[in-house]
Amino acid sequence: GQQVMQIPQYQHVQEGEDFTxxxxxxxxxxxxxxxxxxxxxxxxxxxxxxxxxxxxxxxRLTFQFGEAKKNSSLHITATQxxxxxxxxxxxxxxxxxxxxxxxxxIIKP
Amino acid sequence: xxxxxQTPRYLIKTRGQQVTLSCSPISGHRSVSWYQQTPGQGLQFxxxxxxxxxxxKGNFPGRFSGRQFSNSRSEMNVSTLELGDSALYxxxxxxxxxxxxxxxxxxxxPGTRLTVL
Numbered sequence: 001g002q003q004v005m006q007i008p009q010y011q012h013v014q015e016g017e018d019f020t021x022x023x024x025x026x027x028x029x030x031x032x033x034x035x036x037x038x039x040x041x042x043x044x045x046x047x048x049x050x051x052x053x054x055x056x057x058x059x060r061l062t063f064q065f066g067e068a069k070k071n072s073s074l075h076i077t078a079t080q081x082x083x084x085x086x087x088x089x090x091x092x093x094x095x096x097x098x099x100x101x102x103x104x105x106i107i108k109p
Numbered sequence: 110x111x112x113x114x115q116t117p118r119y120l121i122k123t124r125g126q127q128v129t130l131s132c133s134p135i136s137g138h139r140s141v142s143w144y145q146q147t148p149g150q151g152l153q154f155x156x157x158x159x160x161x162x163x164x165x166k167g168n169f170p171g172r173f174s175g176r177q178f179s180n181s182r183s184e185m186n187v188s189t190l191e192l193g194d195s196a197l198y199x200x201x202x203x204x205x206x207x208x209x210x211x212x213x214x215x216x217x218x219p220g221t222r223l224t225v226l
Binding site for chain 2: 006033035041042043044045048088090092095096097099100101102
């Protein structure tokens with residue numbers, strides 16, 4: 001079946017370091033969404049990418065959608081404690097929303 | 110505009126019992142999806158409804174069922190509960206289902222935390 005692989009599962013960083021999570025789909029996606037789930041909370045929509053090669057920025061967050069529309073990444077520059085949580089990608093394909101397993105960002109004390 | 114509401118927020122049941130969870134989507138949203146989330150796990154898709162019709166179903170046993178009413182409110186039912194059903198059940202609503210709109214951002218409710226003893 002269609003899958004979206006998301007790596008890594010966990011990433012431990014010192015505050016101030018960068019963080020990146022990657023999603024790879026087995027099929028071409030019509031678009032991809034990114035969500036953030038804070039500890040104890042529910043997923044909250046961050047952004048949607050639609051065009052091949054699209055790059056969008058939200059302050060310290062940079063989102064990319066691959067040229068083939070099969071992969072995407074989220075990069076956070078200079079992480080802060082408020083960035084802690086799990087980041088999910090979700091790709092649209094064949095009228096379904098396929099979720100990655102999430103990457104948990106942990107800030108080392 | 111009120112967000113997605115789910116009731117109850119917490120539930121404790123014993124093995125073999127059945128449970129019904131409720132979800133009220135954002136006003137105007139006609140698509141409702143249900144997910145199961147266990148500790149350390151991602152979002153496991155259960156089913157998706159649009160205009161009272163189940164459009165997609167995840168890989169869960171028949172003990173898990175759902176429905177959507179004409180006012181877009183949705184319920185999911187789990188029969189013959191097992192210990193492994195303990196999880197956070199999340200409901201998400203959107204204006205339209207995947208593929209039927211340019212943007213169908215999912216709005217999640219706070220979830221129902223189900224504990225099976």
